[in-house]
Amino acid sequence: xxxxxxxGFFFVTFLVYWYLGPQETPYLHHVNQANNFLHGHLDLRxxxxxxxxxxxxxxxxxxTYMTHPPMPAILLLxxxxxxxxxxxQALISAVIGGLTSALAFRIFRSMVSIKSAVWLTVMxxxxxxxxxxxxxxxxWYFSHTVGLMFLMLAVYFTITNKNPLAAGLCLGxxxxxxxxxxxxxxxxxxxxxxxxxxxxxxxx
Numbered sequence: 394x395x396x397x398x399x400x401g402f403f404f405v406t407f408l409v410y411w412y413l414g415p416q417e418t419p420y421l422h423h424v425n426q427a428n429n430f431l432h433g434h435l436d437l438r439x440x441x442x443x444x445x446x447x448x449x450x451x452x453x454x455x456x457t458y459m460t461h462p463p464m465p466a467i468l469l470l471x472x473x474x475x476x477x478x479x480x481x482q483a484l485i486s487a488v489i490g491g492l493t494s495a496l497a498f499r500i501f502r503s504m505v506s507i508k509s510a511v512w513l514t515v516m517x518x519x520x521x522x523x524x525x526x527x528x529x530x531x532x533w534y535f536s537h538t539v540g541l542m543f544l545m546l547a548v549y550f551t552i553t554n555k556n557p558l559a560a561g562l563c564l565g566x567x568x569x570x571x572x573x574x575x576x577x578x579x580x581x582x583x584x585x586x587x588x589x590x591x592x593x594x595x596x597x
Contacts, residue, residue, distance in 0.1 A: 395502055398511065399495045406518050407491030414487060414528030419444050421482045422532045426459050426466035427473040443478050448532070461532065464569035465539040483530030489542050490527030494518040496545040503553040540570030544577060551584050560585070 425442040432441050436456040439445060451458045459466075472480045497517045501510035517523065527538045547563035550556040560581055568575040 394507065395499075398507070399498055402498045402514055402518065403491040403495040405491075406494035407487050409519070410490045410524065410528040411484065411487040414483065415530070416483055417481065418483045418530045418532075418535075420447055420531035420533075421478075421480075422448050422459060423461070423465040423469055423535055424473055424478060424480045424482050426463065427469040427480075428478055430466060430470065431474060441478075461536050462569045462572060464543075464566050465536050467569075468539055482535055483528075486527050486530035486535050486538050489538050490518075490523065493523070493527070493538070493542045493545050496542070496549055500545065500549055500553050536571050540567045540574050543567035543570060544574055547577075547581065551581055557585050 421443060422437075422445075425437055425445070425448075429435070429437050429441045432438070434441065436458050437445060437448070437450070438457075445457065448457070449460060451460050469480060469482070469485065472485060494514060494517070498510055498514040501513045504510075505513070523541065526534045526541075529535075530538075543563045543566040547560045547567060550560035550563060564574075564578060564581055567577070
């Protein structure tokens with residue numbers, strides 16, 4: 394049942410985000426960055442990019458650089474290697490939104506009943522700003538969508554399937570997607586510290 398619901402949340406969320414979303418974005422700069430990475434450039438070159446005029450860029454020595462962290466572009470590398478600048482960033486964002494919804498269900502299920510986990514996941518997936526951000530697929534929104542997926546993975550490896558190394562790697566990936574997500578490290582430090590065990594011992 395849990396596996397079926399997990400798959401169901403992924404597919405339903407993806408379909409809703411994709412078909413009710415814009416299905417494309419002019420702000421495909423993570424695709425641009427991935428394509429420039431594949432051509433050996435850390436900066437963004439006109440010949441390997443699209444719509445650079447829409448980018449809030451940083452300039453140094455007549456070169457154009459992304460101001461956003463690189464993890465979303467790194468995630469896109471295999472897709473861009475196949476499809477180049479035709480890679481649909483909005484489509485991949487919707488897929489990631491579906492994965493995040495499935496992760497949320499597994500996390501909630503590890504803490505509450507199936508019924509409660511379903512309702513919590515529905516509220517998280519369709520009753521929060523997550524829907525708009527994941528469906529949008531633009532540069533900042535894609536960064537946030539990727540960061541949230543990695544952050545949820547870190548929570549999964551902290552609460553549902555304890556694995557400090559995996560949680561730390563996922564937290565690092567979230568930080569490299571959206572830098573403010575690094576502040577969540579406090580939560581993980583507390584969860585993997587002795588504090589919960591001490592509190593449980595004191596309560597008993």
